[in-house]
Amino acid sequence: MARRKRRSFLKDELEVIAPSKLVIEDVSKTFQSTSGSVLALDRVSLNVAEGEFVCLVGASGCGKSTLLNIIAGLERPDSGTVLADGKPVTAPGRERLVMFQEPALFPWLDVLGNVLFGLKLKPNLSNKDRRDVANYYLELVGLSRFEHANIHELSGGMKQRVSLARALAPNPRVLLMDEPFAALDALTREQFYGDIQRIWESRRKTIVFVTHNVREAACLGDRVLLFSPHPGRIQDEFAIGLPRPRDINSVDLAAYATRITKALKALGQGEAVAK
Amino acid sequence: MKRLLLSILFFVVLLFLWESAVRAKIWSPVLLPAPAQVAAYLKSATLDGTLARATVITMRRLLMGYFVGLVLGLPLGLLTARWNLFRDTLGTMALGLQTLPSVCWVPLALLWFGQTEAAMLFVVVMGTLWSVIIATETGVRHVPPIYRRAALTMGSKHLHIWFKVILPAALPFIVSGMKQGWAFAWRSLMAAEIFVTILTGFGLGQLLHYGRELSAMDQVIAVMLVIVVIGLLADKIFFSPIERFLHRRWGTSQA
Numbered sequence: 001m002a003r004r005k006r007r008s009f010l011k012d013e014l015e016v017i018a019p020s021k022l023v024i025e026d027v028s029k030t031f032q033s034t035s036g037s038v039l040a041l042d043r044v045s046l047n048v049a050e051g052e053f054v055c056l057v058g059a060s061g062c063g064k065s066t067l068l069n070i071i072a073g074l075e076r077p078d079s080g081t082v083l084a085d086g087k088p089v090t091a092p093g094r095e096r097l098v099m100f101q102e103p104a105l106f107p108w109l110d111v112l113g114n115v116l117f118g119l120k121l122k123p124n125l126s127n128k129d130r131r132d133v134a135n136y137y138l139e140l141v142g143l144s145r146f147e148h149a150n151i152h153e154l155s156g157g158m159k160q161r162v163s164l165a166r167a168l169a170p171n172p173r174v175l176l177m178d179e180p181f182a183a184l185d186a187l188t189r190e191q192f193y194g195d196i197q198r199i200w201e202s203r204r205k206t207i208v209f210v211t212h213n214v215r216e217a218a219c220l221g222d223r224v225l226l227f228s229p230h231p232g233r234i235q236d237e238f239a240i241g242l243p244r245p246r247d248i249n250s251v252d253l254a255a256y257a258t259r260i261t262k263a264l265k266a267l268g269q270g271e272a273v274a275k
Numbered sequence: 276m277k278r279l280l281l282s283i284l285f286f287v288v289l290l291f292l293w294e295s296a297v298r299a300k301i302w303s304p305v306l307l308p309a310p311a312q313v314a315a316y317l318k319s320a321t322l323d324g325t326l327a328r329a330t331v332i333t334m335r336r337l338l339m340g341y342f343v344g345l346v347l348g349l350p351l352g353l354l355t356a357r358w359n360l361f362r363d364t365l366g367t368m369a370l371g372l373q374t375l376p377s378v379c380w381v382p383l384a385l386l387w388f389g390q391t392e393a394a395m396l397f398v399v400v401m402g403t404l405w406s407v408i409i410a411t412e413t414g415v416r417h418v419p420p421i422y423r424r425a426a427l428t429m430g431s432k433h434l435h436i437w438f439k440v441i442l443p444a445a446l447p448f449i450v451s452g453m454k455q456g457w458a459f460a461w462r463s464l465m466a467a468e469i470f471v472t473i474l475t476g477f478g479l480g481q482l483l484h485y486g487r488e489l490s491a492m493d494q495v496i497a498v499m500l501v502i503v504v505i506g507l508l509a510d511k512i513f514f515s516p517i518e519r520f521l522h523r524r525w526g527t528s529q530a
Contacts, residue, residue, distance in 0.1 A: 100421060104424070108446060151526075
């Protein structure tokens with residue numbers, strides 16, 4: 001009996017679960033700095049459909065990472081609400097996992113230990129189940145051979161792969177990615193574009209992806225939203241109607257990227273005048 | 276293997292120089308006994324149990340005091356790291372008292388506790404405590420905030436974060452604080468044992484002291500050797516493995 005029960009938990013764990021819908025309403029956030037207060041987000045509203053891949057693009061310091069942190073529950077908005085599947089987000093939780101720009105892996109654990117960290121916080125799983133789940137995701141990101149490697153022995157790209165496995169392992173419904181590839185070299189990044197699309201298709205997650213790389217946004221997103229800084233607002237929106245999997249070097253994609261870049265530059269002009 | 280041989284060779288040469296100095300009769304044999312004489316004392320003191328008894332008494336004082344220092348120091352260090360109130364009060368006091376050579380606690384301990392084991396324990400605890408508090412606090416404050424944020428998103432909170440994230444992340448600092456605390460405790464205990472005769476037990480320090488009283492240089496040197504060996508063993512058996520683990524995991528330079 002007990003055996004059968006355990007098995008069913010493992011199956012649930014690896015099952016493709018329904019991705020979550022996000023509703024962001026009138027979210028504002030102000031930061032106090034030495035040079036005065038900065039309006040990082042000014043009444044930002046945004047709907048993300050279940051299983052949608054949305055990219056937020058903008059210059060650094062435009063508040064897009066702040067929005068991501070608020071969706072994650074790591075920061076609280078001054079006003080406005082974030083709903084995940086109709087429930088207000090008040091604290092971080094493993095339904096919405098974050099992949100940061102720096103890998104943020106724990107150096108006191110090996111690769112497997114890092115992937116297991118979130119799984120150990122999930123009840124109803126036996127240790128064997130947790131290992132099986134961890135191994136599944138390590139294989140998904142192509143790092144099975146490195147499960148006992150120390151973090152410092154990995155390259156930047158491998159570290160981000162572990163981060164991805166760690167974020168996927170607790171089977172979150174939303175994946176929040178904060179410029180995860182910004183620190184990687186171009187070649188490693190291009191590999192990731194293929195992998196992320198493949199994983200997104202197979203695991204069905206709602207993804208909010210922050211980047212300042214327009215091409216990257218056009219390659220990955222169903223929609224690309226443009227952010228302007230001071231105050232942080234969503235200024236423009238592009239639906240990317242290209243079939244998947246998309247190749248970052250394709251001509252069609254370049255056309256989209258050019259349009260988005262133009263719009264972004266127009267915003268940049270406005271910003272320069274305002275300063 | 277080559278390193279081991281070189282190491283052995285070094286000590287053989289050292290012994291040889293010592294023996295030659297004795298044979299050259301530059302100093303009186305009372306001041307500089309031959310290696311064989313020291314070895315003879317070591318042998319007889321080992322056989323009649325003097326050394327073993329003294330070592331057990333000293334180690335008991337040291338380990339008990341060290342343990343109490345750790346058990347008090349770790350939570351107090353966490354408190355000072357967590358709340359600025361504790362940092363400004365307890366943290367400042369710890370910083371001040373850490374600069375005080377711990378042997379300076381001996382007179383106070385004697386007046387408070389008399390010639391008792393409690394006085395010894397107190398001195399060892401004072402040697403350990405402040406270093407551990409400061410190292411724990413520094414370690415915790417140096418934990419990159421992103422570790423905490425990452426753990427929070429994975430559903431870790433409160434005590435789980437402290438035990439599974441903050442403490443392990445601060446481990447390199449805490450271990451170096453433990454090592455410093457150990458060194459301070461060991462030194463102050465020896466000083467206390469040499470100064471103070473405690474009737475409940477004669478430790479290595481007292482053995483050293485009586486060696487001087489009797490002008491028994493072979494005993495003095497032999498006990499010093501034992502003290503050195505204990506220090507080396509503590510390092511090799513206890514701290515080295517932990518440090519090797521830290522170096523391997525964190526990828527810091529191999530010491």
